[in-house]
Amino acid sequence: MNSETGLKTASDLNDKDELIYQALMKAMVERQLPPGCKLPEEALSGVFGVSRTGIRKVLTRLAAVQMVVLTPKRGAQVATPSVEEAQDIFRTRELLECANLPAVLARCQSTHLAALEKLIRQEQQAHDAHDGPAAIRLSAAFHIQLQAISGNQVLTEMVTRLTQRSSLVIAAWGAPWQQGCRCDDHGELIALLRQKALAPLTEAMRQHFAHIVASLHFERGGETLPDFASLFADFGEENAR
Structure with missing residues (x-):
């Protein structure tokens, strides 16, 4: 953050993008956001305190590594491997x-x-x-x-x-x-x-x-929508430090 203006710099914003990326990745890897789970931009932007544009950038990065699927008019959801x-x-x-x-x-x-x-x-x-x-x-x-x-x-x-x-x-x-x-x-x-x-x-x-x-059982489960506010409750506190 620029000490003179009090405004966040591009570096600050990039750092926060990375923290959000890692938080979402960790939640997916640890099955807290299961395959098929919807990732609504509005809900996530509210939880992480960033714009929907910022969330969209992070979701696009996750889609690039095949952890998230982006579908027109349906938004993002955690990938479900075939x-x-x-x-x-x-x-x-x-x-x-x-x-x-x-x-x-x-x-x-x-x-x-x-x-x-x-x-x-x-x-x-x-x-x-x-x-x-x-x-x-x-x-x-x-x-x-x-x-x-x-x-x-x-x-x-x-x-x-x-x-x-x-x-x-x-x-x-x-x-x-x-x-x-x-x-x-x-x-x-x-x-x-x-x-x-x-x-x-x-x-x-x-x-x-x-x-x-x-050990895998190839039977598909249903979509879920977790409580994002509870799941990422510590994000704001950690980011403020």
Whole structure:
């Protein structure tokens, strides 16, 4: 904000756009905004304290990464991956993540293993506490952090985007109790990573994705409209700091 005029600068507005983008992305990834959920510009502009034009910019960004669908006269809604798209997302993740494992093994250190083990413990605690949003977030973080060991930033960014879309797949097609990946699968991956056993590690990763896809139930649910004011109640307070 310009201290002399008291007006928000372009940088301030861009920062707020990014905060809104991240808030909506987090809510979608953690299944608080489920697939098919309508995202009315008027409601969101009121919650986030910005113009509808500002909300439209953020929704356009989310549509560009296939997290939101924009339809003329119907507005925006959280994307609902089709059956074919859902299968393709996990098939693509399997191809990328398995192909990158040699580079992961080549650079993996004890500090990397310790960080991954910490994530698994946190993920298990989230499952035990029936904290679905945290379990989903930690499950995605495990895969992203595992691939990041390779040092390939481009691939890590691709995996990050795909894990975000995976969350929509699980929200749309997973069982109501499904909360991300299976912790025991992640534990097995770390054990094989520690042994530097490439072939068994690659096969375990393939089986891991096979387990996820096998757990999906391809039956579509109905559209919902959550209480945006409650969901993003902390946004105004955090943004004012």
